[in-house]
Structure formats: structure tokens, C-alpha cells
Amino acid sequence: MPSNQASLGALPFRFRRERVLIVGCGDVGTRVARDLGPRVRLLALTSTPARLPALRAQGILPLAGNLDDPASLRRLAALATRVVHLAPPPGEGHTRWWIDPRTRTLLRVLRQRTPPRSLVYGSTSGVYGDCGGNWVVESRTLAPRTPRAQRRVDAERLVRHLGRAAGVRASILRIPGIYAPDRDGGTPRGRLLKGTPVLDEADDVYTNHIHADDLARACIAALWRGKPQRVVNVNDDSALKMGDYFDQAADLYGLPRPPRVPRYTAQATLPLMLLSFMSESRRMDNTRLKRELRLRLQYPQVFDGLVQKG
Numbered sequence: 001m002p003s004n005q006a007s008l009g010a011l012p013f014r015f016r017r018e019r020v021l022i023v024g025c026g027d028v029g030t031r032v033a034r035d036l037g038p039r040v041r042l043l044a045l046t047s048t049p050a051r052l053p054a055l056r057a058q059g060i061l062p063l064a065g066n067l068d069d070p071a072s073l074r075r076l077a078a079l080a081t082r083v084v085h086l087a088p089p090p091g092e093g094h095t096r097w098w099i100d101p102r103t104r105t106l107l108r109v110l111r112q113r114t115p116p117r118s119l120v121y122g123s124t125s126g127v128y129g130d131c132g133g134n135w136v137v138e139s140r141t142l143a144p145r146t147p148r149a150q151r152r153v154d155a156e157r158l159v160r161h162l163g164r165a166a167g168v169r170a171s172i173l174r175i176p177g178i179y180a181p182d183r184d185g186g187t188p189r190g191r192l193l194k195g196t197p198v199l200d201e202a203d204d205v206y207t208n209h210i211h212a213d214d215l216a217r218a219c220i221a222a223l224w225r226g227k228p229q230r231v232v233n234v235n236d237d238s239a240l241k242m243g244d245y246f247d248q249a250a251d252l253y254g255l256p257r258p259p260r261v262p263r264y265t266a267q268a269t270l271p272l273m274l275l276s277f278m279s280e281s282r283r284m285d286n287t288r289l290k291r292e293l294r295l296r297l298q299y300p301q302v303f304d305g306l307v308q309k310g
Contacts, residue, residue: 017039018039018081019082020042020043020223021043021045021082021083021116022043022044022060023045023084023087026086027212028215028219029084029086032219033060035216035217038059040082042059044061045063045065045076045087046063046064047065047067063075063079067087068105070105073105073106073109076109077109078114080116081117082116082117082118084223085121087103087106088102089101089148089151089154091148097147097150098147098150099154100151103121103154103159107158110162110168111165115162116168117169118169118170118171118222118226119170120171120173120223121156121172121173122219123174124149124175124176125284127153128140128174128282129143129144129280130143130279133283134283136282136284137233138174138233145279160229164229171230171231172232173218175210176208176209176234176235178210178211178212179302180213181305187306188306192246193255195259196270197259197260197269199242199261200262201243202262203263204244205241205277205281207242207245208235209235209236210235211236211297213299214234214298217298221293221294231288232289232292233285233289235286235289236299238300249303263278266278
């Protein structure tokens with residue numbers, strides 16, 4: 001990690017380490033903090049008072065604030081030298097479904113006084129929409145099909161504008177399905193135990209994955225190595241159809257393989273959220289992740305990570 005002592009020399013001693021602010025410090029954010037450790041001064045925005053002791057125990061300075069309450073974010077101005085933004089946009093009940101007001105609010109505050117040197121935004125691979133199983137590079141035209149993906153497109157646009165207007169080196173990470181054995185809901189075991197069906201081979205879609213630890217490492221790499229206003233696909237090397245993924249996971253866990261159903265049956269019986277994932281097929285290219293961020297995946301194949309802890 002490069003030294004920044006020369007540029008920070010005029011600051012009070014307590015600020016001379018890089019100050020990294022994590023917004024949306026959930027599972028992945030805490031992994032980012034764990035990997036950064038004492039090399040930097042860690043801060044995290046939280047709207048949950050009950051989380052304050054846990055964050056302090058991890059060596060993180062908690063900052064009480066809520067992205068839905070702009071007044072609570074004023075202290076963030078000029079506070080951090082680098083920012084990791086992993087907070088999701090509002091849910092489906094948000095009336096203006098095409099914008100992300102939380103990112104708008106956060107970036108407005110970060111532009112005040114001295115903006116951070118770099119900002120990493122965790123977006124979603126859903127911004128690509130359905131690609132018919134084709135390989136997808138970052139320059140592909142976006143075609144979001146859901147309100148949540150549309151809000152991410154809005155957030156991406158805002159992040160890139162901040163980078164150009166305020167000289168912030170902004171990185172956008174497009175993230176597929178996150179998994180890890182030690183993450184809540186981070187393996188397919190629960191779905192297999194429920195016997196949730198998958199699509200017939202003829203209707204099946206390609207799905208993409210990233211281990212939570214590799215994602216955290218990608219966030220850190222982007223903070224220091226990301227090119228200005230650059231988009232990076234953050235996914236492993238797997239190229240699996242969804243049904244094959246669950247079949248292999250069932251074999252790994254010694255569970256029955258899920259039933260296969262045609263698409264018309266799935267549309268009549270499965271939840272809308274699950275159907276949305278079954279309606280988009282793409283294989284993400286991760287060349288930029290490896291070449292530009294120089295990230296060597298710890299879990300290049302999804303099953304490397306699924307067996308990590310049994």
C-alpha cells in the first residue's frame with residue numbers, strides 16, 4: 001500500500017494515517033475492515049445504535065448516521081481520504097424507482113470541502129439485464145430490467161460524475177451473487193433443503209458468483225489501484241448454468257438434486273425475486289479484475305469456496 005505521509009503531513013497527527021470510511025458496513029464491509037486492519041484508520045457509517053459496540057470491537061470508529069437523513073451525514077464532509085460505498089438503494093417500495101436518493105445524498109456530502117482521493121461503489125451485475133448467455137465485458141450497453149437494477153444505474157452515473165467533477169478516482173464494481181460458508185444465506189444448502197426447483201436445461205440461464213472474501217479484496221485493490229471512473233466486473237472464473245450449479249452443490253452436500261421444471265411452470269409457482277434471477281443469463285468477463293486491479297482470486301471456482309469450511 002503506497003505511503004501518503006507527504007500529502008498528509010500538514011494534518012494533525014491523529015489524521016496522518018489514511019482514513020477509510022465504509023458506508024454499508026455489513027458482511028462484506030466488515031471483511032474489508034478486517035483485511036485493512038491497523039494499516040489505516042477505519043470508520044463506518046451505521047444507522048443501527050446496537051451495532052456500535054461490535055464495530056468498536058473490530059477496531060472501527062462507528063459514526064451514527066442515516067443515508068435517508070441528510071442532516072445526520074454532515075460530519076462526513078472531508079472526514080475520509082478513501083470511501084467504500086456498499087449501501088443498497090431503497091427497496092421496491094420507493095416511489096421514484098429509477099433513482100437512488102441515498103447515493104445522491106452521500107455524494108453531495110462527500111463533495112463538500114475536501115473530497116476523498118478515491119471512492120469504490122459496489123453496484124450489481126443486474127445492470128446488464130439479460131444477455132442471452134453471452135460473455136459480458138464492462139463496455140456492454142446497459143439494459144436493466146428491474147427497478148433495483150435501474151437504481152444502480154443511476155448510482156453509477158452519479159459516482160462517475162463525482163469523479164469527473166471533483167477529481168475523485170471513482171471505481172464501480174459490478175457484483176454478481178455473493179457467497180461464503182460463513183455468510184448468512186451464503187451457500188445453496190438452504191434452498192436445496194427446501195427442494196426449490198430449477199429450470200429445465202433448455203430454459204436454464206448462466207449465473208455468476210464471487211466469494212465474499214475475494215470481493216472484499218477487490219474493494220481494497222480498487223481503493224488504491226482502480227483507474228479513474230473505471231467499471232470492473234468482480235466475479236470468479238466459474239461459467240455455470242444455474243441448474244448445474246445447484247446439482248453440483250447438492251452432490252457436494254450429499255443432498256437430493258433439485259427438481260427441474262419448464263419456465264412456464266416456474267412463472268406460476270416461484271417468487272418474483274427468484275424469477276428475476278432466472279430470467280437473466282450472462283457470463284461475466286473478469287479480465288479487468290485480474291489485469292488492472294491485479295487481483296489473484298483465492299476462490300477462482302465457486303466450489304473452491306463452498307468447501308472452504310465444510
